[in-house]
Amino acid sequence: MSKMELRLAGSGGQGVILATVILAEAAVIAGKYTAQSQSYGPEARGGSAKAEVIISDDPIGFTKVQKPSFLMALTQDSLNKYGKNLPEGCIVVVDDSIEHIPDMPGCKVLTLPILSTAREKVGRAQTANIVAVGAINDLLHLVDHEHLREAVLSRIPKGTEELNMKALEMGMALNASV
Template sequence: MKKELRLSGSGGQGLILAGIIIAESAIISNINAVQSQSYGPEARGGASKSEVILSDEEINFPKVICPDLLLCLTQKSYDQYGKNIKENGILIVDSCVDIGDNININKFYKIPIIKTAKEKIGKEMVANIVALGAIKELTQIISTDNLKNAILARVPQGSENLNMRAFEEGQLLIKNM
C-alpha cells in the first residue's frame, strides 16, 4: 500500500497543519509517513500545498509526483495542480472552484468545504478540518479514532470541540452525497 496525497489552497487555510495531522495519524496507525510542504513568500493568501506519502513499506522519495488524492480549496490551486492526478485518483475541490467541462477523473467530488466551515461551524478557519473529515470518508486509509487523536494533539487548546464538529461535518459531506 502506497498513497500520495496533495492538499492545496492558499496560505492561512491550514493545509500544512492538515498534512501534518494526516502523517501523524498514519504513524499512530503503524503506517510509514512523510510530509512536506511548500508555500509562497506571502504569510496569507499565497499558494500553499502540503504533501503526504503513506506506505506500509519504506518511503525512499519524499515528494509527491502524481497524487492518489488531490484536494484544491482555491481556483489558483486547482489551476496549478488539477491536471496532475493518478488515473484512478480522487479529486476533491471546494464548491467555489470552477473545474470546467473536461474532467477526466472518475472519483471527483465538488463539495462546500469552506461554506460548511463558515455556516455550520461558524469559523472559516476550520475548513482544513472539514476537509480532513471528507478525506477520511473517501479514503478509509486511517481509522477515525487515530485521525481524531492526531487532530486533538495539534489544534489549539480550547478549540477541541469546535474541531471535532468540523471533522464530523466533513464526514457528513461525503456520507450525505
C-alpha cells in the same frame, strides 16, 4: 491500502499544511509510514500553498508526491495550478465554491462544500482544514476514526477541542464517496 499519495492545495492561510500534518500524525499513530512536506512562497498569507503527505505500509524512499492518488483544491487558483497532468484514477475533490473545473481526463472528480460547511455549519471559517481532514479520511479510509481524532487533538490549540471535533464530524458527515 499499500501506498497513498495525497496533495492538498489552497490559498496560504487556509491550513492545508496543517491538514497534511494531521493526516501524517494519524498515520504514525496507526503504525504506518508517512512523509509529509510542503511548498510555499515567502508570503505568510495569500498566494498558493501546496502540501503533500504520503501514507504507506512500507518504508518510503522518495518523499515527494509523484503520481497523486488524491488531490484536494480549495481555491480556483490552486486547482488551475495543480489540477494538471494528474495520473489515471486520481481522485480529485474540489470545493464547491470553485466555478470553473478544468477537464481532468481519467480522474474521478468530486465537489464538496468544504469551505461553506466550516463557515456556516461549524460556524468558523478557519476550521475548513479540519472539515477537509474528516471528509478525506471518510472518503479514502486512511486510518481509523479514533486515530484521526487523536491526531487532530494533538495538533490544535488548547480550548478549541469542541469546535474542531465538530468540524471533524461535519467533514465526515459530508459522506464523500466516489
